[in-house]
Amino acid sequence: MTAGDVRLTIDGREVRVPPGTLIVDAAKRVGVDIPVFCYHPKLEPVGMCRMCLVEIGRPVRDRATGEVQVDDHGTPVLQYGPKLETACTTPVGEGWDVRVSSEKARQGRNEVVEFLLTSHPLDCPICDKGGECPLQNLTLEHGPGKSRFLFDDKIRLDKRVPLGDLIVLDRERCIQCARCVRFQEEIAGDPVLGFFERGRKLEIVTFSDPGFDSYFSGNTTDICPVGALTTADFRFGARPWELNAAASICPHCPVGCNLTLNTRREAVSGGLEVVKRVMPRQNEAVNETWICDKGRFAYHFAASPERLKTPLVRKDGRLVEATWDEALETAAEGMRTAGSRLVGIASGRLSNEDLMALRTAVETVGGRPVLDAPMGGGDFVRRFGLGSQSDLGRLGRGDAVLVIASDLHEEAPIWWLRLRKAAERGAEVIVANARRTRLDEFASHVIRYEYGQAVEALLGIGAAATGETNVRGLVGEAVEAAGKALRSAAELVIFFGAEGLDAKGTAALAQGAAAILARTGHAAKEQSGLVGIWPQANLQGAWDLGWRPTGRGLADVLGEAKAALIAGVDPLGDDPSLGPALGALDFLIVQELFLTETAATADVVLPAQSFIEREGSLTSGEGRVQRYYPAVPAWGEARPDWSISSSLAAGLGAKDLPTSAAAWLERIAEVVPAYHDLSYQALARVEEQWPLVGGDDLYFGGTAYENRQGLGVALASEVERGGSKDVDWPMSPPPQPGPGILAVPVHRLYDRGTTLLPSRVLDPRRVSLYIALNPSDATAIGVGDGEAVSLAWDGQSQTALAVIDPSVPQGAALIPRSAGATLSMPTRVTLLASQPEAAR
């Protein structure tokens, strides 16, 4: 509430709001719910549905003096317009009186509902939206008990129109509010929906191929105010009132979208409590009220019949079921025997609690924790990361964002969406990558480099931004312009990815980015900092808890070890060449959800719980620690990773071990300075967020859940806590020329990884193995689009179908990660057009 605020009354309640606030929002703030269908607080108002009609009284002004006229009592005289007005398109005015529940306003809205119902099938009893449907609720409130419209006059329309593979339209139920169309244009940046025809024939159509081609399509089902849009996944799956809700955090990428898992105990699932759908949970600083379709649909792995249910111990060369006691004893024995030659290998799939417990278990016998990550730089992120007050939603005019070496739209779609909005608010988005990506759509400067030159490009930008002459890097107009933008930016956020880089390269990239932040005066600024676009949800947490990549290959690490404890990662599946090194171990323990290729070679396999069965915390790429909660009972005998590690450590003689996830976080808070304030209570804190969602009036914000379980805690960066800002420019890695073509693994959102494959709903959109080539390279090796190519490197080989794509740089080839190829790092390969016979 500030001096410039406008004062008015809404249904007798006094409101003070900033000028420009729409009446509908002002009313919401004082608890007056004005019904809406087309209006959504995150979309531009259009005033189409006419549901929000209210009476507005405006002070009468004297024509000559411009003064507000007052009556005998000194009360301003108000004049009410002859027509009702739309509260969703009318900004507030000083001294106005808005009547929402007057007879006239109610009558107007009754009529609008009556009109809407003339074309609506009222098939609530079989509608997925029934029970959480704005139209259903507003009909109960505003609709007449009896229809004047004759039932026989209703038009029958198609009830199953797939707009794509994921979203189905029921044309009868659609009330033409265009929320979906506008969401796709304004928020998702994929304008693939539109209206076709006109008047009563108006229908929602998709004009992309494939249909409804957008990674954000599921959100339209949340904001659809009727049951017109449903997901192929949840359609006819359950009634909303049967569902339980549990707060969770998306485990698929480092954004850390807040989720609500809707579960139900059902006969069709053998009487088990299962997840029926994943919904966004509001966190305006993280995902607002949106999630991507991967987060929404890729949860089925948790209920896959392939999940491990019991511990397995190798006997006579075969893995056989065992009791936990036996398995843990066998495992502890193997660890004790290896002693300091035990290596613990973990990934960013594990929670903070798991990583801390696992490290404790490994170190109990003097073993060594090693992070299996293709990406480095987490230490620089801890030092120079986004701070405790950060929110990408506050970036705007005068600020700058640099994204380097990433296809953000594929790797972390919600960040892409948030940066797109930042650009719309006026922030300069600078994109540096070896190829065109969808970031370029809203970039103010685009810098192209060759694969292998990312650090040089960053150094060039750094030189231009700081004017330091001892830094050498790429030069050019775009680099110069980007440097200037970075230098003059009020706030600066740098996102770094790993496309075309190995762990060392990304570490150098992170260091260079940190140097830019420090040397342009952005370190420790409120909204500035460094963000790693990690390939897993909790890699930043792993770094923060002391886990580090080896610096050498895993083969070397395994070669020096006698035993390994591997959790949440499948090194053999990722790289078959590790087979001999794993085979040479005396003892191998694997904690997993599935019997992965690595697990299949283990001596002991310990079944772990998935994120839906347990609690834990994850640290997002932005440095926000967030908590997730159990949604369903444990799967078989599976246990949380932290519990397994605790048991192993206890068996090895460790004392004073925490006995719960909450206690493990407290242990972390004791030993990790950046986490010192944390507790599960702190992570569960909430505050009021705008827009208000999840109330009884689902028509306002849609069915995204209100956040009652915790907004998490954004960690302070080390520089924010007064740490040193000293950082040297990194050495530019030497170029590694070689024969052949540089095959670069790239991320695609819908890959064939173990956590995605069980979500069959994504099958039609799932990437299959291909190799994308520049047309000139394709010509040189004599391969056409769709033809088979064989790749050979280091004694390995693979066959993939060629995709000819001019956006691929010459001399490089793109291969999707987790799609069947075992390449995990940029590698020089020899390409040969396969004989057609060979391809079959």
Added chain:
Amino acid sequence: MADHILLRHRDIPDLDRLEVYQRHGGFETLRRTIAEKSPQDVIDIVKASGLRGRGGAGFPTGVKWGFLTPDVFPRYVVVNADESEPGTFKDREIMERNPFQLLEGIALCAYAARASTAYVYCRGEFWDLAHELEVRIAEARQKNLLGPKIFGSDFSLEVYVHLGAGAYICGEETALLESMEGKLGQPRLRPPFPAAKGLFGRPTVVNNVETLTNLPPILERGAEWYRSIGTKDSAGPKVFSLSGHVAQPGNYELPLGTTFRTLIFDHGGGVAGGRKIKAILPAGASAPILPATDEVLDTPMDYESVPKVGSMLGSASVIVMDDTVDVAWVALKTTRFFKHESCGKCTPCREGTFWMLRVLERLHSGQDGEGQVDGLYAVARGIEGKCLCPLGEFSIMPVTSGVERFRADFVAHEGDGR
């Protein structure tokens, strides 16, 4: 009127040929205006002339130009040649027969608005006319009457013709702009008005063909002369499109304020076959239907007087109906039209026109019993005042005014056949 001001081709043969138009002083006003007057002078003169928009709304033209956001360029002039109101055919005659006066008017408007691009948005059915207009624009451009540096001045203007796809709603200025931008023809929310955010988000003047055709004579002969025609608040001549049961239907250029009686009887030759007039639709389908009483017939057709007898002047397309006409049938026709043309953007119009049509169709088929007329009236009243743009509001006018003023025609259908 002895000499036509807008339909000058009726006095001068071959006025649609550029040399004829120029021989009769054509483009001379533009030349002198550019040489002698500032854009603001032009706006002031047009304001002083009292010219009001001839598309239907009757908004003062000079005032509309004055709303252009200052200092934001480029700006656009968009000519509304969508002429799609039933019974309106005045713009078509101007474009076919007196096209250069329109083009000169467009140039004067663009000069006043400081725009260097103008678009003529023609309804889809005008495809042949659009082609002819393009040929004439090219001719004028070749003679430097349009195009770069007109008459050697700093004023340049390119005029393009854009063809719509045949939607009535695209005559509404913001739907027209959406359509021009290649989008679905649906009206925009106002404000912002086109003068602030119009075509491609730029300040834009949208004027009707007839409005712009008034500009050359106004600037040639002055505001005072113009005000001497018509009435105090409705200055100037107007082309009235007269149709229906009259002996001589057609366009008649008459001063605003001419009475219905004068138009219909003195100019239109009275009712065909000597029958009695029953009703008048003074503005196509988009206004309340008037009973042809003496009071109505003696009402001056100007922007102030027609509302006093319960209707609107609109685009002045006067449809005359004799005593054989069933007003319930008229309501069915207009409702079918509006239901067909409703863009579907807002609920009351999309659903309400559909509902009204269903009731009217049932009424005419004689299927239903008593109460249908009151039901129809209630539906129409439910639409009233709730729509996003005027189309929905127009759609109910023949229905509500019909039921109020010719109730017997409607009630007569209740329950026939059963």
